[in-house]
Amino acid sequence: MSPNVLRWLSLVALLWLQSLNGTNLSFPAYSSQLKEFLSISQFKLNYLSFASDAGKVLGFIAGIAAVHLPLPLVLLAGGSLGFAGYGLQYLCIVKKMFTLSFPQIWILSFVAGNSICWINTACYIVAIDSFPVNRQVAVGITAGYQGLSGKIYTDMVHAFFYSSQREAASGYLLLNSLVPLVACLVTAPMLMRDAKTSSCSSRDVRFGFIVLFIITIATGVYAVATSLVPAPAVLVLVGIVLLLLAPIVIPVGVRVKEFMIARRTQHKVHDLEAPMEEDQTKEEEFDEKAIVGVKEEVEWTKLWRKLDFWIYFGLYLFGPTVGMVFMNNLGQIAESRGCVATSSLVALSSSFGFFGRLLPSLLDYFFSRNKYMPSSPVSMAVSLVAMVASFLLLLIDSDVSLYVSTAMIGVFSGALTSLSVTMTAELFGTKNFGVNHNIVIVSIPIGSFSFGSLAAKGYRDGATFSEGLDGKCFGMYCFQTTLISWGMFCSIAAVLATVLYLRNRKFYWHKP
Template structure:
């Protein structure tokens, strides 16, 4: 298999991996049942959601491992950690094969959260190495597919585990343990060889990404439509699988073109050499021209990040921005329950589907508008997304199920966009040589925010339950999360200001980009 075909196969494998890697996105769908299984308070439930995010604190280890170990091994390590983390919880909580203390379950949730970092690191590095010129687009598309995870797991549960709420919760734990591991085992062989093409046609790459964008957009539309409209779960799942298989047309098409080119060259063997050399020279010039477009400010080793003011500004931006969106998703089950909305799984599927579009949007705009002087920089795009998130949180103060659906979709879109933009901005500000470690350090802000902001939400929820005079720890009413939503809106406003500061500090760098 030629390197050019292999890198497209690798990209398709990354799409599959990311589509099942967001195991934490399904947590809101079964958090209320988990709370009942374990007979725990809202505070302890918040600690469990924090544990999954806390696993990202050690995410930088996967970046270091990726430098010294083969990427397939890094991938399998991630799948194994998730299998152990969720699998042991399933055997203990559902099958009652042994008893685990709350702190042991917390540790397993930590392990499961850390597994996501290993798979993400392997995927990002393969995407960057396979498409160095179009790395922003390749990484953005692969990251967008992680937004589908909540939707995919919800559809599988609805199809095979939905006889009761209890069985549905057990289904999520079982799927979270098995599916990523199986995906890693299946796709690891595709990453064993170097997938970077030595030379390529710029036209072929452009057509490949255009087709991939078309498939991705169609996948997103299908995901949103089936989240809003009633349809048999099995048929919905079959449709998702077909859309995930569709990108395989690209490597097969590239291989077919190579075979046809080889045959034409054999027929014109005497006329082949000179034109080939000329075409190769043109391709190298195209490669150099495109490489100049996607520059980096500087290459920074992870040990020197703490000396950079840009890093601390960016760290704060991530802490008060994307992290707040994640905390909202973690509490979505309780927010819906407190407002009297029973369609938690539908909200999770909706936020997942719109999150998919949000993660895709920056890559789509970058690919088609990167040569346009009106294309906003990453900090500006992040500031706009954060302002929209502020509006979404404030909109949730209105007591309406329709508003709940609209705000959930908006937060899904803009949280997804922030996640995708952050991957690009890490590479722009601190380079690609140490990207695996650097980005995992930035993502390390998630557990800090998850704990602090989630704890604030749990306190407001508990105070609301006490106000109602309830002794079961449950809160019903708009006031359960009213103060929390205002607090989250304020944090997102701070993040928007930090994004503006980051742009002002680096406006010279961004102004030089075409």
């Protein structure tokens, strides 16, 4: 199989992996049931949510491992950690095969959260290596598919486990443990790390990405439509599976084209096309080596000396992390407002998050050479201002504002996640990207604990005020102060994004 076919096949494998790797995105759909199973308070539920994010503290180990180990092995390590973390919780909480203390369950959640870092690291490195000139596009699309995970797991649970709320919760734990491991086993042989050494005409690459964009947009539209309009869960799931399989047409098409060219060349008496193909190869090899848009290569051991790193760290802490904390608390926010369709909200946020993660890639691919195209920090600042507006909209007591705000936060939080991956490579280089980005996202567990505890305190105080049963809080005031605080944090992040742009404006002005 040729290198060109392999690198497209690798990208397809990444799409499959990422669409099943966001197991933490389904947590809001079963968090209320988990709270009842374990008979724990809102604070302890927040600690479990934090545990999943805290697993990212050790994410840098995955980055170091990716430097020294084959990427398929890194991938399988991630799948195995998730299998252990979620699987043991399933056997303990659902099957009652043994008893675990709360700290032990916390550790299992920590391990499950860390597993995502291993799979993400392998996926991002393969995407960057396979398409170095179009790395924003490749990384953005793969990150976008991870945003679909909440929707996919919700559909699977509705199709196979939704006879009761308790069975639904057990379904999430079981699927979270098994599905990513199976996906890793299936896709590990398809990963090609050194695909950047291959040559391919720029016309073929452009055509491949255009086809992929069409499939991706169709997938997103289908996900949003089936989240808003009720439909049989099995049929919805079948449609998602078919759309996930659709990108395989690209490597198949590349293979067919190569086969046809080889046959035509064998039957030519006068080989007139050989010089043209050689020129195409040389042109693409030149483009592949002329990797642009990287400010400097920074080793991870020296990252802490850079002021840009600390500004960026604060930006990630007060920006994308707040969006993740909102998603973690979405179940309780919906419950407190009397909305029972929590799983629908999770599917909605996941579907719009998919589009949000994809949007930077679309803009970069089609408008990157436009002088009016905003840089990554500016795009992040705009997204953060929109997040502030979304949190303020949530203060309105209506189901419409809840659904609209959830969709908006999904879009802009997804865009921030995609942009952050690219900005890490721009500011600190691609050589040590696997470690550097995992160090940046250490801000996630810090924010998850701090901002999540703030939400838990507001919820507890509201429950005391309303004398809610079993410590539950009902009413707009349960999260009112929390939502205002989250909006303020996003405002701080927008300011930091602006500062980051001003410090690096010369770099972004001269970036091709």
